[in-house]
Amino acid sequence: MRAFIFPGQGSQAVGMGKALAESSSTAREVFQEVDHALEQNLFKLMCEGPEDELTLTENAQPAIMANAIATLRVMEKEGGKSLEDLCTYVAGHSLGEYTALCAAGAFDLTTTAQLLKLRGQSMQKAVPVGEGGMAALLGADKKKASSLANSAAQGDVCTIANDNDPTQVVISGHMAAIERAIALVKEHEIKRGILLPVSAPFHCSLMQPAAEAMEEALDEANILPPSVPLFANVTADMVSDTDEIRRLLVDQVTGTVRWRESVINLSEAGVEQFVEFGGKVLGGMVKRINKEVETKSLISRDDIDSFLASI
Template sequence: MKLGFLYAGQGSQHPGMGADLYRTFDAFRAVLDSAEVDFDLKKVSFEDPDGILNQTRYTQPCMVAFAAGLTAVLRQEGIEPAVAAGLSLGEYSALHAAGVFDAATAVKLVAFRGRAMEEAAAGRESAMMAVLNLDRAPLQACCDEASDLGCVVIANYNCPGQLVIGGEKAAVEKATALAKEKGARRCLPLKVSGPFHTPLMAPAGDALRSYFQGVDFAQPQIDVIFNCLGDVKDDSVTIQDLLVRQVQSSVFMEDSIRKMAAMGVDGIVEIGPGKALAGFVKKTVPEMPVISVETVEDVEALKAWIKER
């Protein structure tokens, strides 16, 4: 069975994620035990006693360690992707699954990325807003009209009927009001700590460019669909360049899901926590089989799901 792996992004984290996997699977334990970060990653992931899991600098390494550990578990079960992608942060997990860097390196990279994103967002009056049931073109027109108050762009093209705008707070608020006038069904503020995937994150992109100079990137062993392209890359651009662009430009998740389907996968596996991406798949390519995997029980369900096909 030709599988596409789709890795969850920031926002789906929750205390307790991975605790049952850690108790059950040696492969999962090995990944989390080898994570080199400046905090107790397992305590934050499993218990979060100080309430810091939702802070970007902690969220990102915890999420990627979880994803890499679960990927290792599935690999031991003989379940591997033919193509991979991820939502924002999840792109690093997809690259790890493709063999571009090992799990320990992936965790270090996103620990740096999380700090750089927090620093880029510090002191800014920013906002992000999910806009439901408004097409791309009219929402882009809203952003264009509101840009007289500052930066506002479509940051995420998640799936049909769900777009996210982000930028400076006043501009986002104006674009939101215009979107409602144009027929948006709902506009929901997102609880995030910065204007992610907007030009305001350029300082984080600059920091990543410098950091990547000291990191070895191997050739991917499977196809990876990149956020800022909604497609696989060609030889005209490097992975490093795309990761620098990714942090400060739009995420084309709907396009990425359509591309994965067009590449002939028989099913898509969401590597959690959460089931948000499975929802995007169902709205984008409803005929595509999709399953979410987060727990020990989910691993067993995935094995049965594959056998049935």
């Protein structure tokens, strides 16, 4: 049994998608549709930069999605099979959840691009730059991270944003609390705390204004039942009902990304192979969660050809 998984923010890089577009009209069509949907030349930014502009949340989110969907579409066309022929479940990390839903036909590509553009803009506007932050806790499990966050809060917001794998948890909240948390890591038997280069504190209660903006947009969006079930970030469980998908996407803006539990639950559901599209970060997390499963990362045309030859 196989799951297709889709990366979150941080997977962007100048040059992303360029080689794939040069070798495939299918990929070029995806990038052109996203550019048209957003009324901007996002693909040129993806290919040429500048990096600081590509890294902006409102650009990075639709860019990462477009790159992953282009990779998937090339694979489907080259393989002559649809997603549901090749996998049993989909999942995505944070914004990757939108990509997963697009891949499974719940959203069309134009809607996905527009929702992610709005999501990025709303998240950026929710908290003034410098007031919020995030930190990766290395050598921390969820229990240690939760204890640290509670100690560091001191009246501010400081909470678990991403439970990524048994060795890495990300916290989010007011910058003062995040800085206190980094200073306290040793007291909580955590190896290291690293301040992340992000412009907003994602997946915490400070993102409530963004959640409200997404609720309004998702109420108007057309959502179809996905062709295969999604394992959702905030529940770490499968969902196919469109009303529940809509609700969970709103909850996800302020809620914890329960990636570690999602992978455990996917494994228990029978998944033995995880295939990541357009990135290679999630595969490493998956292996740290469950060493027994197989992981593949599809980025280049060679990766796609190799995967198709193996199935």
